[in-house]
Amino acid sequence: MAADGANLQLYTPPFPEFVIDDITTVGPRWEKYVKSLERLFVAFGVDDDKRQRALLLYYCGDPVNEIFETFTDTGEDYKTAKDKLTAHFAPKRNKDYHRCLFGDAKQYASEGIVDFHTRLQQLTLYCEFADKDSSIKTQILRGCKSAGLRRKALRDSLSLTQIIEKKKARELADTQATEMEKSTSTQSQVNYAGHKKKPGSGMASGSNSGKKRSYMQQRYRKNTAHNPGTDAKAKSAGKSGAQKSCFHCGGSWPHPRGTQCPASGKRCNSCKKLNHFARCCNQSGQVNMNVVEPNLSSDDDYVFGLNNKDLPSVEVMFGSQQCTAYIDSCAGVNVMSPTDYDSLVDKPDLQKPKSLCFHMEDRFEGIGKLKGTQAKLHIDDSVVPVAQPHRRIPFHTRKKVEAEVKKLQDLDIIEPVKGDPTPWISPIHVVNKPKNPDQIRMCVDMRMANKAIARERHLTPTIDDILASLNGATVFSKLDLNAGYHQIELAEESRHITVFSTHVGLFRFKRLSFGINSAAEIFQNHIQSALGGLDGVLNMSDDILVYGCNQQEHDARLEACLQRISDRNLTLNRNKCQFSVRTIEFFGHVFSEHGVSPDPKKVEALKSAERPKTREEVSSLFPVGSVCI
Numbered sequence: 301m302a303a304d305g306a307n308l309q310l311y312t313p314p315f316p317e318f319v320i321d322d323i324t325t326v327g328p329r330w331e332k333y334v335k336s337l338e339r340l341f342v343a344f345g346v347d348d349d350k351r352q353r354a355l356l357l358y359y360c361g362d363p364v365n366e367i368f369e370t371f372t373d374t375g376e377d378y379k380t381a382k383d384k385l386t387a388h389f390a391p392k393r394n395k396d397y398h399r400c401l402f403g404d405a406k407q408y409a410s411e412g413i414v415d416f417h418t419r420l421q422q423l424t425l426y427c428e429f430a431d432k433d434s435s436i437k438t439q440i441l442r443g444c445k446s447a448g449l450r451r452k453a454l455r456d457s458l459s460l461t462q463i464i465e466k467k468k469a470r471e472l473a474d475t476q477a478t479e480m481e482k483s484t485s486t487q488s489q490v491n492y493a494g495h496k497k498k499p500g501s502g503m504a505s506g507s508n509s510g511k512k513r514s515y516m517q518q519r520y521r522k523n524t525a526h527n528p529g530t531d532a533k534a535k536s537a538g539k540s541g542a543q544k545s546c547f548h549c550g551g552s553w554p555h556p557r558g559t560q561c562p563a564s565g566k567r568c569n570s571c572k573k574l575n576h577f578a579r580c581c582n583q584s585g586q587v588n589m590n591v592v593e594p595n596l597s598s599d600d601d602y603v604f605g606l607n608n609k610d611l612p613s614v615e616v617m618f619g620s621q622q623c624t625a626y627i628d629s630c631a632g633v634n635v636m637s638p639t640d641y642d643s644l645v646d647k648p649d650l651q652k653p654k655s656l657c658f659h660m661e662d663r664f665e666g667i668g669k670l671k672g673t674q675a676k677l678h679i680d681d682s683v684v685p686v687a688q689p690h691r692r693i694p695f696h697t698r699k700k701v702e703a704e705v706k707k708l709q710d711l712d713i714i715e716p717v718k719g720d721p722t723p724w725i726s727p728i729h730v731v732n733k734p735k736n737p738d739q740i741r742m743c744v745d746m747r748m749a750n751k752a753i754a755r756e757r758h759l760t761p762t763i764d765d766i767l768a769s770l771n772g773a774t775v776f777s778k779l780d781l782n783a784g785y786h787q788i789e790l791a792e793e794s795r796h797i798t799v800f801s802t803h804v805g806l807f808r809f810k811r812l813s814f815g816i817n818s819a820a821e822i823f824q825n826h827i828q829s830a831l832g833g834l835d836g837v838l839n840m841s842d843d844i845l846v847y848g849c850n851q852q853e854h855d856a857r858l859e860a861c862l863q864r865i866s867d868r869n870l871t872l873n874r875n876k877c878q879f880s881v882r883t884i885e886f887f888g889h890v891f892s893e894h895g896v897s898p899d900p901k902k903v904e905a906l907k908s909a910e911r912p913k914t915r916e917e918v919s920s921l922f923p924v925g926s927v928c929i
Contacts, residue, residue, distance in 0.1 A: 313344055317361035327390035334382060352378035360385075398426040402435070406443040413467035416440065430666030430711060433460050434874055438661055446470075459875060548576045554612075619646030660862055667711050668787050668871035670830060675812050675822045677794035683752035685723030690801045691745075697730055700740045702804055709807075713786050717799055717806040724749050724797045725806065726815075744800045746815035752797065755818040758825040761838060766845075766887060767896060769838055773847035774893035775854035776884040779861070780876035781827070784842030785819055787870055788812040788826055830868045837861045840887050847891075854880065 402423040407416040429435040437460040546553040549563035570578040708714045798809040836857035848854025883892040
């Protein structure tokens with residue numbers, strides 16, 4: 301009996317019963333429960349299908365069994381029983397609801413970047429994003445607690461992996477630095493400064509309440525003279541309460557009433573900047589800096605408050621109200637605390653800075669479809685259709701082909717051929733992507749079908765047209781359409797010629813395909829028409845260039861372009877976009893406020909090209925050389 305009991309315990313290991321309590325979470329809990337049970341099957345070697353089914357119903361408990369008994373066509377196997385219960389507990393999900401949950405996710409105060417990234421990955425399970433990594437990257441930028449990381453990612457166009465790695469390294473460095481600083485027994489007490497969060501206002505600092513506040517940056521200099529041989533006198537004078545020294549001219553401070561600082565309007569002989577002498581220049585290498593408390597935050601948007609009451613000040617008028625503001629010659633912005641702003645009688649209107657990207661996040665997700673237009677192919681009916689034989693695919697790549705076909709179907713780019721005649725059939729060719737060998741590029745060989753497709757002739761901008769348009773431009777942005785050709789819908793009567801064969805069946809394109817000989821002209825014309833009427837905007841295939849003579853003009857044109865892209869339901873590839881730069885590569889050239897020059901990469905490729913030996917090789921070299929001429 302003891303042996304029989306041991307065997308029974310071996311084949312029926314303990315496992316909790318599934319509890320049906322909160323109906324709002326029963327779906328995800330049921331899926332986790334089934335996954336845990338299947339791991340138990342693997343751990344204890346339960347391979348028999350009937351035994352798996354019996355254990356599933358045994359462990360679930362009576363409430364679940366009562367529900368299961370109401371089902372019909374439950375079969376005799378484990379999979380049918382599991383699918384029936386899953387369909388009951390986890391019905392079809394609302395992707396819009398899950399996307400709202402995903403969009404509201406913010407990083408918790410005590411949550412690291414890795415934990416935040418993991419939580420976002422879990423939230424995307426039911427969102428059905430076309431590009432999950434891009435959506436997660438966007439939400440990290442919106443919801444992370446580090447403003448410094450957000451700025452750096454936008455400025456340097458970091459990928460999701462780079463954002464995670466940089467933030468992990470920063471968090472680890474902060475933790476290690478904190479541990480090291482705990483063991484430090486002494487700290488400098490000279491001009492102690494404590495960091496404070498930057499006030500929300502962008503106005504000049506001031507106070508009419510009599511309180512002297514100062515928010516200074518770490519570069520603030522000591523109020524002592526820096527002439528050779530005077531440091532000891534300044535230290536002793538500071539201890540005895542003697543007068544301070546002006547950090548602009550080095551003379552005594554404060555200056556006599558009614559007199560101006562001698563350095564006012566003078567140019568430094570060291571750095572060539574105004575309003576200070578070379579002996580007080582903080583770039584000359586002779587100036588001592590204030591000792592500042594280390595910034596324990598990972599953010600960069602901090603200013604520093606210096607406990608010094610003898611700072612230069614000026615009276616500032618806000619409307620009819622006079623306020624005292626303290627001068628910081630090293631500050632990059634003017635700062636006013638919320639308390640001081642609230643005390644103003646005539647409060648100036650504050651405006652939040654505009655973000656041209658964050659209010660159009662949906663334009664960086666998935667593959668769009670240009671509204672109000674379809675591409676029609678001009679097919680010559682006199683050409684005899686050709687149904688080419690299927691081209692065999694290696695067995696080790698078939699799973700990847702199936703995944704690619706399913707992906708294109710989910711994106712509404714292709715559709716299976718059902719019941720329609722297929723006079724035209726083209727084979728596919730599969731190659732590994734050079735930068736990512738684990739992924740494939742599936743190409744349709746349209747050479748035979750292209751014999752029946754008449755090309756359209758549309759004007760394409762030349763380099764001379766681009767140079768004339770960009771004359772005087774100093775600020776640029778480049779937008780890249782995500783899978784550009786696939787954003788143009790193909791007319792129903794033109795789809796039959798795009799049929800291609802795979803080992804899983806026949807499919808045809810619903811969108812413009814890369815293999816069509818007239819695709820480039822059709823795409824250029826459709827995008828050019830979609831962007832028509834916008835100043836400072838031009839496109840070359842799927843690259844859109846926005847330019848302006850100054851920052852304000854560029855921003856206005858960029859906002860208009862993004863709005864037009866949103867109105868026409870086009871989407872962009874964030875990783876290939878560049879915003880508000882002074883130098884940009886476009887159409888094989890480098891454009892900047894200083895003019896135009898050939899792309900160094902194109903020049904290097906031309907230099908390293910082999911010497912042509914035949915007439916055909918010489919002819920093939922001309923298009924390459926024309927880019928750099």
